[in-house]
Structure formats: C-alpha cells, structure tokens
Amino acid sequence: MDLMIAGLAAAGIRLSISIAFAALGETVSQRAGVMNVGLEGIMLFSAFLAAAGAVYSGNPWGGVSLAIVGGLALAAIHGVVSIYLGANQIVSGLALVFLGAGLSGVGYRLTIGGAPVMIPSFSAVDFGPLRDIPFIGPVFFSHTLLVYVAVALAFALYFALPRTGLGLELRASGENPQAADAAGIDVNRYRFMAVLFGGAMAGLGGAFLVLAQVNAFVEGMVAGRGFIAIACVVFGGWNPVGVLVACMGFGLADALQIRLQTWYPGIPYQFFVMMPYVVALVALVIFASRSAGPAALGMPFRSLRARRSVL
C-alpha cells in the first residue's frame, strides 16, 4: 500500500512539472499585466524543438536550450503585437496556439519525423543514500534535475515578487500602470520582459514533457496542458507557491487516472482520460469567482508621458 501511494505521489509530482513551468511563467507575465493564452502553442513548438535539439546535439541540454530559444521567439511575437501594437492579448495568444501547433507538426515531419529515433533524455539525480529512505526517498529523491528547478523557481518567485524592487515594479505594471508610469517605470518594457520570461518557461515546460516525462515526441502531445497551466494560475491565486500546488493537484489527478485505468478495466478508459479535464472544469468553478487577477490584466498601456512628448 505504501509503495503504491509513494509511486502515485512521485508520478503526480513528475506529471505536474511541465504544467508548473508554464504556469509559473504565466504568473509572472500576468502579474505584469499581460495574459498569454498561447502557452499551448509555445509548449507544442518547444516540445518539438527539445526533441530535435536533443537528437541533433546528442544531449538533452541541447534540447532544453533550443526549446527555450523557441519559447522566447514566440513570446517575443506576442509581446510586440499585444504590448507595443496594443492588439487584443487574447487574439494574439490564440494566434500563437495555431502557429506553435503548425510549426511543431511541420518541423517534426520535415526533420526527425521520418524514422523512429531515440531521444536522449534526462535521468534521475543521484541522491545516494537519501534515495533509500522509506517513502520519502522514492517520492522526493527520485526525480530529474528540472523537477527541483521548477520547485526552486516557485519559491524564488514567491519571495522575489513581493520583496524585491524588480518584483514591485513588475507588479505595479500589472496593477496600476498609470501610477507606475508616473513614477518613471517603463511599463511596456517590464511587460515585454515578463512575457519573454513566460515564453522561456513555457518552452522549458515543453522540453520537460519530452525529455523528462514521456521521453519521446508525439504530435499534439501537449494535449491542453498549456490551457490547464493558465487555469492553474487562477487556482493558485497568482501566488507562485499556490500555482505550484495547483499544478501538483493536476499532476496527481493525471497520475491517478492512469492507475485507475488498470484497476477498473470494466469502466471505459475514456472516462479516466477525461478526469484531469473534468477536475480543471470543477476547479475553475470553485476558484474562479474567489480570486481576482491583477487589476490591469489584459489592458494595453500607452504611456501618457510618451503621448505628451509627441504632441
């Protein structure tokens, strides 16, 4: 029984991390006032790039680097269009979803898609004797390095956002851009940087999926995780640690449904596969009305100072 629970918990953590990277990046982006609904597209594109990069360089880190570059590139498009041109953030994000899906599919079929390939993947960090602690070992000390990076990132953001000058200026850009602007903060520059960070993290999430979770690339493998990441930002109340917890909830639901499929072969497996999505819907109903996002989320900002100087 203990072994089973330990296995479930470890799998739950592992399955939550790709969502967690994307959701933590989105948290920063949204706290600065920019919504990026295109995470799904970024994750799709960077999942392919991670696979291709790892295959061609022979090293998973090559895949990670390429995935981050791809994430930055797509996020930069979203940033220019939605921040500097002031276009609708949701529509621009949707464009990224399609673009990413297309680039992923076309890129894969034109490169590594021809024949089955081995993708060099990450293996678990060797914690030595720590691994042998009953229960604790398999649950917490059995993961690849990126899992610990994601957890560290959540706590780093948790402390940095409210406590550092950079965090304050970022949040000001999302809560009250007019006031931030009056205080001399270049709101759109902060927003652009935040969007780039979000893109890099979504890229890392896509890379994690390929290099540390599935160890293979399948077209469309992100399967809505980009959108679930956005939901997790809401569930976590825009608080990085809360967001991480929300993602772990999903990872656990996902790990559980895989096990339930084999425990209850009499029940059609489709009902288990849809479970994480049903959980997302139910969680949305419970949490959406209780939390409020950054005040200026979704609103383009044009500096009054800049406008005055033009006149």
Added chain:
Amino acid sequence: MDDAAISAFPANNPRQSMWLVALVIVVITALVPAVFILAAGRDPIAAYAALLAYTLGTSNGFYEVLTQSIPLTLVGLGVAVAFRAGIFNIGGDGQFLMGSIVAFACSPWFADLPVPLGLLCYLAAGFVGGGALGVLVAWLLLRFRASEIISTIVLNFIVLQLLSWGIRGPLQEPARLMPWSDYLPESLLLPNLIQGSRVHYGLVVAIVAVVVLAVVIKKTSFGFKLTAVGRNPFAARYAGLGEKRVVVWAMLISAGMAGLAGSVQVAGIHERLQDDFSSGYGQAAIAIALMARLSPLWVAPMAILFAIFYVGAGVLQREANIPFPIVYIIEGVVILGFLCFEAISSKKGGA
C-alpha cells in the same frame, strides 16, 4: 478580460479596408509556405501554380473547396456571433463533435418521419447538442466567472473522449469490429448537390445560415444588443440591455452553429461517427471569423479562402512534400498579420 474585448475589433471603414485585409491575407499565405517550399528545395512558384490550377482550375478541385467551405462557414458564423458579444468561444471543435453525437444518437427517432421533416429534426438535434454545451459555458461564465477560454478548450478534450467512448461503446456498429458507428439511416443523409462530386445539400444549409445570421445581426434588436455587449459590457448593463441573457443566447447560437456543422458533416460526408473527425474546423473558424471582421456575410468568402488552403495543403503535400500542418501556421500568421494591420491602421486613423 471584459475590457480587452472592446478594443479588439475597431470597425473603422470596414467595407473599404476589407479588400486590403483580404490582400494582406493572400500575400502572407503566399509567403509563409514559400519559405518551407524553398527549404525543401522545391520551386515555390511551380507549387503554387499546381495549387491554384487544381483548386480553381479544375472542377474536381473546386468542388472539394466548396465541400470544405461548408463546415468552415457554419463554425465560422458561430465564432463570429460569440466574438461579437466579446466571448472567446474557442471550443468549436468540441461543440462540432457534440452536435454530431447528439444528432446521431437521436437519429433512430427521426428515421421514419417524412423525408424533409426527419432531416430537419436531425439537423436541429445537432444544433441543440452543440448549443447545450454553449449554454453550459455561458452559465459557468455568468454564475461562477469561469473563463470561457479555459472552459471551452477543456470541454473540447472531454467531448473528444466522449466520442471515443461512444463509438467503442453504445454507438458502435453492430458488428463491433471497428471504432465507428453504424451508418446513418438513408432518409437522414444530405443528398448530393452536384453530380460526380462530394458537394452536398449542406451548402444550402450554409448559405441559409449566412443570410439568417446576417439579418439577425444587422436588422434585429438582438443583433444590436449582441454588438453593444461586446463593445462595452458595462454600458450595455447600464442601458438595461439584459447583458446576461445576451451572453446566453450568443453562446447558444455560437455553439449551436458548430453543432449544426457537426451533424451536417456526418449527414453529408462521413455518414457515420468515427474518431476525431472535426479536422481542426473550430480552430480555422476563429481565423475565418476574425478575417471576416465578425460580419456573417464576409464569413462565407473567407471560409472559401480557407477551404482553398485546406484543399491546397493537400496539393502542396503531394507536389512539394510540405506537411499538412502548414495550414495551422498560415492560420496563426494570418491572425497576427491581421492584428498588426488593424493596430497600425487604427493608429493612423487617430484612434
């Protein structure tokens, strides 16, 4: 999210710049695949010549374009209605499938009705099946403030599994061999419209839908309320337009059109349910509705344009080995190009 919708679609001189938008789309869609064709070491001009020669130069190709434009138009109309009300319905694919499931499940009751009546009931069931999903989304949005962007996309995945279960369970063919349903009763199939092609009476359904929705949006008070709610939900609420009721109706119609498209596609093309046959219509419909500037009359030509891409992507695959997902790249780039075009032209206009 509410406020973002207001600034989304500045409708300055829509008619005048419509042609410019179309031109921008054509240029972008010509340039993007060209990069990939060149990368694959082929001649883009020859590939395009083959694409145009097939889709517009041969009757077979053009009939295929018309066939593809039927679901694209219907789902596109639905997206346009929701976006007009400022609701980002991106669940077209799930609503399409839900419509087809419900219509198919109800089909035994309609099979023995007199010929046009049974078919009409079947199509209505498709509309209701999709629409029910839309009403659910509207309820979640109004009652729990659950973002429709998340709920519609999550429902896509849920419905996909529902269909997968249906065609391996209660709706599976009696022989229980393949994961698909039995054929739809003969009396409920949409008859062929043009001999020797796949063009079916769904084309008539699509044309009627375009006209009806154009009239509803232009000429009725509901159409006015819809646009008012989308432009400024707060002002609409103060003006007593019944914002909530408008949102529910908008989602019912929007998702209903996608559901109708699903039942039409089954009755006109597939003749039975099978695994994921929505072919990304819900996604393409978003690009179509935006390019049409949410005007129902413009949805039809834009749907034909995207149908040319759909059919043309098949040609490019054969001629130049360009994979089909190039269509999704085009959809993304077209939307981005459109946003840039709108942003720049509205700045020039002094907005």
